[in-house]
Amino acid sequence: MQFASDNWSGAAPEIVEAIAHQAAGHADAYGVSALDRAVEDRFNALFEREVAVFFVGTGTSSNALALAAVNKPGGAVFCHRESHIVVDECGAVEFQTGGARLMQLDGPLGKIDPGEFTDAVSRFSPDFVHAGQPMALSLTQASEVGTIYTRQEVETLTAIAHSRDLPVHMDGARFANALVRLGESPADITWRQGVDILSFGGTKNGCVSAEALVFFDPKMAAELPYLRKRAGHLFSKTRFIAAQFQAYLADDLWLRLAAHANAMAERLRAGIESSDKARLAWPSETNESFAFLRREQATFLRKAGAVFLEWPRPHGVKLQEGEDEILVRLITNFQTSEDEVDRFVELLGARL
Amino acid sequence: MQFASDNWSGAAPEIVEAIAHQAAGHADAYGVSALDRAVEDRFNALFEREVAVFFVGTGTSSNALALAAVNKPGGAVFCHRESHIVVDECGAVEFQTGGARLMQLDGPLGKIDPGEFTDAVSRFSPDFVHAGQPMALSLTQASEVGTIYTRQEVETLTAIAHSRDLPVHMDGARFANALVRLGESPADITWRQGVDILSFGGTKNGCVSAEALVFFDPKMAAELPYLRKRAGHLFSKTRFIAAQFQAYLADDLWLRLAAHANAMAERLRAGIESSDKARLAWPSETNESFAFLRREQATFLRKAGAVFLEWPRPHGVKLQEGEDEILVRLITNFQTSEDEVDRFVELLGARL
Amino acid sequence: MQFASDNWSGAAPEIVEAIAHQAAGHADAYGVSALDRAVEDRFNALFEREVAVFFVGTGTSSNALALAAVNKPGGAVFCHRESHIVVDECGAVEFQTGGARLMQLDGPLGKIDPGEFTDAVSRFSPDFVHAGQPMALSLTQASEVGTIYTRQEVETLTAIAHSRDLPVHMDGARFANALVRLGESPADITWRQGVDILSFGGTKNGCVSAEALVFFDPKMAAELPYLRKRAGHLFSKTRFIAAQFQAYLADDLWLRLAAHANAMAERLRAGIESSDKARLAWPSETNESFAFLRREQATFLRKAGAVFLEWPRPHGVKLQEGEDEILVRLITNFQTSEDEVDRFVELLGARL
Amino acid sequence: MQFASDNWSGAAPEIVEAIAHQAAGHADAYGVSALDRAVEDRFNALFEREVAVFFVGTGTSSNALALAAVNKPGGAVFCHRESHIVVDECGAVEFQTGGARLMQLDGPLGKIDPGEFTDAVSRFSPDFVHAGQPMALSLTQASEVGTIYTRQEVETLTAIAHSRDLPVHMDGARFANALVRLGESPADITWRQGVDILSFGGTKNGCVSAEALVFFDPKMAAELPYLRKRAGHLFSKTRFIAAQFQAYLADDLWLRLAAHANAMAERLRAGIESSDKARLAWPSETNESFAFLRREQATFLRKAGAVFLEWPRPHGVKLQEGEDEILVRLITNFQTSEDEVDRFVELLGARL
Known part of the structure; x- marks a missing residue:
């Protein structure tokens, strides 16, 4: 992940x-x-x-x-x-x-x-x-x-x-x-x-x-x-x-690689949207996704093997953060597998 | 070559x-x-x-x-x-x-x-x-x-x-x-x-x-x-x-590669020294060799497939050039084969 | 002026x-x-x-x-x-x-x-x-x-x-x-x-x-x-x-020159404050003063010989501009005379 | 001087x-x-x-x-x-x-x-x-x-x-x-x-x-x-x-000033040429002159109030220096007086 x-x-x-x-x-x-x-x-x-x-x-x-x-x-x-x-x-x-x-x-x-x-x-x-x-x-x-x-x-x-x-x-x-x-x-x-x-x-x-x-x-x-x-x-x-x-x-190797990365991001965003434990920070369109997680949730995901970065809030973006929420960036790439995405989404659903 | x-x-x-x-x-x-x-x-x-x-x-x-x-x-x-x-x-x-x-x-x-x-x-x-x-x-x-x-x-x-x-x-x-x-x-x-x-x-x-x-x-x-x-x-x-x-x-890969390149240069220099159609410009010690060739000779070698560069005379080096001679640089590398060297030396001996 | x-x-x-x-x-x-x-x-x-x-x-x-x-x-x-x-x-x-x-x-x-x-x-x-x-x-x-x-x-x-x-x-x-x-x-x-x-x-x-x-x-x-x-x-x-x-x-030449320039600015600011045709944009303390004038007023002053620059509004300063008002910068210097200042203030009072 | x-x-x-x-x-x-x-x-x-x-x-x-x-x-x-x-x-x-x-x-x-x-x-x-x-x-x-x-x-x-x-x-x-x-x-x-x-x-x-x-x-x-x-x-x-x-x-102020500086240099060079205690290093044409002096002579001139610099020999200039001679640069300018030049030349003639 x-x-x-x-x-x-x-x-x-x-x-x-x-x-x-x-x-x-x-x-x-x-x-x-x-x-x-x-x-x-x-x-x-x-x-x-x-x-x-x-x-x-x-x-x-x-x-x-x-x-x-x-x-x-x-x-x-x-x-x-x-x-x-x-x-x-x-x-x-x-x-x-x-x-x-x-x-x-x-x-x-x-x-x-x-x-x-x-x-x-x-x-x-x-x-x-x-x-x-x-x-x-x-x-x-x-x-x-x-x-x-x-x-x-x-x-x-x-x-x-x-x-x-x-x-x-x-x-x-x-x-x-x-x-x-x-x-x-x-x-x-x-x-x-x-x-x-x-x-x-x-x-x-x-x-x-x-x-x-x-x-x-x-x-x-x-x-x-x-x-x-x-x-x-x-x-x-x-x-x-x-x-x-x-x-x-x-x-068309380059297009296939990029399309795959994008598709994995779409899959990931769909998973996040369907979760009540996270939410997308704004609608993104490429292989980069940004979401709010509770800090506790982020720690749990990392312990389970997910690698991702906390992200500074972009200038000029007004975001409603819940208490103890952090903004994270999730990037997929040409190597990302459906399994990785699905596992992440599944973990997202876990009751902590 | x-x-x-x-x-x-x-x-x-x-x-x-x-x-x-x-x-x-x-x-x-x-x-x-x-x-x-x-x-x-x-x-x-x-x-x-x-x-x-x-x-x-x-x-x-x-x-x-x-x-x-x-x-x-x-x-x-x-x-x-x-x-x-x-x-x-x-x-x-x-x-x-x-x-x-x-x-x-x-x-x-x-x-x-x-x-x-x-x-x-x-x-x-x-x-x-x-x-x-x-x-x-x-x-x-x-x-x-x-x-x-x-x-x-x-x-x-x-x-x-x-x-x-x-x-x-x-x-x-x-x-x-x-x-x-x-x-x-x-x-x-x-x-x-x-x-x-x-x-x-x-x-x-x-x-x-x-x-x-x-x-x-x-x-x-x-x-x-x-x-x-x-x-x-x-x-x-x-x-x-x-x-x-x-x-x-x-x-020791790096040492082996360099030693090979050096050895090929030694072999090349020995070949040049034994030839009466070329001569070393100065004694070099690495994979770089410098020699004088007649221009006609250089053209012949190139037509036969040798690739090398004519070289500007280094500053402060006093060299006795024969008529119509040029200075060339010959560099060997980790890929250079004995055959390449030997073929070059052989061609050097050819009567034009 | x-x-x-x-x-x-x-x-x-x-x-x-x-x-x-x-x-x-x-x-x-x-x-x-x-x-x-x-x-x-x-x-x-x-x-x-x-x-x-x-x-x-x-x-x-x-x-x-x-x-x-x-x-x-x-x-x-x-x-x-x-x-x-x-x-x-x-x-x-x-x-x-x-x-x-x-x-x-x-x-x-x-x-x-x-x-x-x-x-x-x-x-x-x-x-x-x-x-x-x-x-x-x-x-x-x-x-x-x-x-x-x-x-x-x-x-x-x-x-x-x-x-x-x-x-x-x-x-x-x-x-x-x-x-x-x-x-x-x-x-x-x-x-x-x-x-x-x-x-x-x-x-x-x-x-x-x-x-x-x-x-x-x-x-x-x-x-x-x-x-x-x-x-x-x-x-x-x-x-x-x-x-x-x-x-x-x-x-103390330098102090005397600066004190004079500052004093002339004070005099100018006092004149502006007492006028109902202009107003200070913010309280300044040196030889630089900033004021709002109606554009028509500025034109009149310039015709009468006053030299000054319209000024971009400083970033982050919230100013209430009246209709057709402009912000101007007025700088005095070691050469500025009381007469110049007084004449400017007097002109400021003129009914256009 | x-x-x-x-x-x-x-x-x-x-x-x-x-x-x-x-x-x-x-x-x-x-x-x-x-x-x-x-x-x-x-x-x-x-x-x-x-x-x-x-x-x-x-x-x-x-x-x-x-x-x-x-x-x-x-x-x-x-x-x-x-x-x-x-x-x-x-x-x-x-x-x-x-x-x-x-x-x-x-x-x-x-x-x-x-x-x-x-x-x-x-x-x-x-x-x-x-x-x-x-x-x-x-x-x-x-x-x-x-x-x-x-x-x-x-x-x-x-x-x-x-x-x-x-x-x-x-x-x-x-x-x-x-x-x-x-x-x-x-x-x-x-x-x-x-x-x-x-x-x-x-x-x-x-x-x-x-x-x-x-x-x-x-x-x-x-x-x-x-x-x-x-x-x-x-x-x-x-x-x-x-x-x-x-x-x-x-x-023509600028031309007059430069002409004066040049003339003073000419006068100086003439004085040097007529002296047997110094000699011009090469023929110069402007307000800059270069001469050889014996070091002892230079010291004497300086003690007498002459101000000038010892100069590195320009690259590529072959000069015959006498024993214990130094190369000096002598620059005149718009302020140089005939008296200064004449006094210098006179001192040059002094038996040390």
Whole structure:
């Protein structure tokens, strides 16, 4: 009953096989092997246009390099207060950009409120150098709290950004989970909605370590080869990342893995809803679920083998907590079994 | 006949197995799993003292974070003109430190001349802020041109550094190749000789992607967790790096792999020496060899399937080139077979 | 009727004379002249202890270098949402520190709420590297909205900071205005209350360009000479800054200038309070006043020659605006005359 | 007999008067006052085209911001080994650019050798990201050792730079000294010769603190307002810098001051040449002279009141030193009197 994080998962067998397959041979280093090139082409097909794609090892580097590519002195990046770049990356964007500032916006359930964004960006003016200058919008799809921007929501935000000449970055650490839930094409929920740069995550969804930084306008990536190398994120044996993506994208593996994780979360949420010992904190749509439990209940579940994290209450969310209740985050992943979920739900029903 | 780089190699079967072994389960993310801890302990044993060890994915990040850990404003890092941090890392040290300067020292065959170092460091004075301040010495063991610092040479240099309170970093991307050639213990050729920080490389010697940053004085690493994370070099599934090191260090795998690569290089060098169609440029001691070939010869070898790189002449090396001769680098690795070497030597003897 | 900013003022005659006095001679450059040393000693006397003092040219550089001196990777600086470093310095702190983050705290009338600070700092933990680490507290005395921390308020905040080993910086761009209002000694409202570093401003209070960065523990300033020089803030003819401070501190000039500016503001506020055409937005205590005017009134005043700025409403301040009212900031300075104030108040009474 | 540095000088009376003239009034802060605008126009006239000009306080900030404006990740700046940005700025360029590298070129007497430059820039290739990328050429006019690039020499170097799309920066800390010696127009020795950015110095030539950063293509300066502000180099009372430049450029003051300093240096060099107790180290053309003295002679001169510095021998200069001889630098400035020079020469003749 491992619900701590999709980062705690292992790797899908197909991914491991792909690594093993590359191990015997040799190939050009530093991202120019035939395999690297082939997988780059695969991304073109996936997104239905010519993209510039860069393989890196961590989501944090992917996000930070994406924003470094559109860096400006005194730059301000608009993002949600609960976004990963704000909460979980130890100032990686600030560091990689030499000091850009994250403008933390509010909005319900992890999604930026368009009015907040408009207000915040309107406070900047070329006549007032002291405040710095707007530099980018960064969205998280799916959000950090398990919600998903609808197509219309993304379009509204990117339109505001583009009206101010701001490029739009999407942190897609859980892009696959959002995609399968939305049931749309990768192109339709990215560049066709105005997204310029995508951090396309593989690690949380079955890879060992595979993140792709995708620029829908390759010109915007002109400096990325240097940005990536000077930051130490150009792997010598890049083909081991390329190989992971080759397997990940083959035969819809990535969609199947994400669909499974999502389905397990649905099953878990259904179980929680049917229980009178716990309740969902808000409606989530991906492999992340958030629930209230009494502390005593949480202790009991952990003793029985369930692994999950108590979670800080997201900013701006008004929640009615019962006495002695805690908020917990429950994440399923590609490895989660129905048995694990069912056992957890069963334990939830136990009279303590 | 792949002699381009040890970075072009694949991965040892034991390494791949170790990755596969981790794939099925799950574990704490971000470097705190039981496996991470166990492998850290393994490093303590290896170096016969308590060290602080940090797993990262690339040699460039390992070197840059090592020097960021001892960073000073206006800082000057003393290193060889041919070192990897100067020649091959796109300003990674400068970037990671926010602008430290690499003081490029000369010295024969890739090794810093102690007199040069003394002269260079003596030009700095606390009374002259304009010049900046000395910050660290960085050695490369084995050097970039296939040579190895003797025990005495390292001691001489670290003594100069320590007399000025400068910490000493060792870039050990090919540490194993140096170690097996020297036939000493890891402790004896590092901290017992005055080395404070070691970039311990695994990638070039059979790993997929595994580098360990080792601090012999853990206090010196106090900020490293933050430096690593903000630079995007903390992997979520770190245990896949830990697992590589577990296998790498088990049963002397790493020493066997390096010894094999070295032996193949010896065999290659013997072949070159016995040939009248090529000659060694200088005596190297590791898996890197440098030779002069006539251009016509090089073309012939390449057509026959040999892969190797033409190499810029190292600074300060006086070489007598024959007419139409080029300098080439030939690197063997853990996968190189005797047949590959012998075939190359045989081709070398062919009358064109 | 110039109430736009104390930055719009000129310079006191004594300051100009001091510059002129230095012009004819010559002296050692870069901060080591006899005059520099003498003025440094003057600061020791002023603060009743040995301090390390560094002359720079702008308040922004003073603040940013102060925080760079206590920099940490992934560092978080706690400060008020309305502070100058947040609102008016184009990311100077972030830049100078290579990416530290400003944690914007709330609190009534420009002063940090201790509870907010405690909460914010408590969210950090050495076990959670992802969030970064606390690095410093930065207070503004007087605040940006004309208020002043009482002795007790400063002590409460510095005690929280020190309990977490955080150094405390005070942005004293208008330190003199606060000091004369509080009627205490410089030592009593700084290091005796737990302040570690002071940006001691002279420019807004009658100097041409003179800011002193004061470290109450000289050891904390060990790297400052290098930080200042590499940032381009070491002036060659520093003695022209030293000379300004010499005159500024002689015969209580600085206190007299600030007392005058404050008195003019008091006079202005009394005039506004007695008017039924305007009203003070909140009670301020220094040379800054904030008032509500009807827009029509503001236009009339400007046509009559008054210079002042419309001001964004400070965060978290609940104000009852009448219909068509605007918030304006009125700053007096050492040059402001009673006539200017009286004329403004008289115009305020005019029937439009 | 003050020959230590032109930085040790005071300020011209006209400059001090200009400051005093501004002191009584008030004006818009932060570079937008009528005076700022008027002086900017004066620069347009001076350079016979529309330029973008930014006032700052130090030469180091001017140079560093100039290069930050054309920054690239992994960027390499080509400059002379003896240039101020290499030798005397504590890594300011590296810091302000977040890690660009200074590629130190040789060349006789402080001037870059075109062949060295061509060789160095040719080593970079877009196919080899590891080495970084060329970013700018930086010349010093007049050079740090008192020499001056001829018109043809500048054109040769800028042509090489532009053929590689590299912008050209000129460090003109002693621009006036070069200009009056060359007897050409400011336009003719800058943009008409291919210079893109000029650090136009006033401080060493009679100002208190006044440096102007001039972009001949204003588009190249698009980010400069933000770069300057975030670096803390936007002065609030900028008009005090503008006022200095107004006086400096009026009635050819700047040319007269520089011509005087140069003439005094000529007189000094003539005196040295006629002496058999000292000899010029190399032919210099500006207000800087370099000579060999016996150490005993230097001691005698100092005891008699002469102030000058012993100087490190410039790299690559072959000098025949006599036994016990030292190299000294002798700088005249706008304040140097004929009497000072004559007294020094007279003392030089003394039998010790």
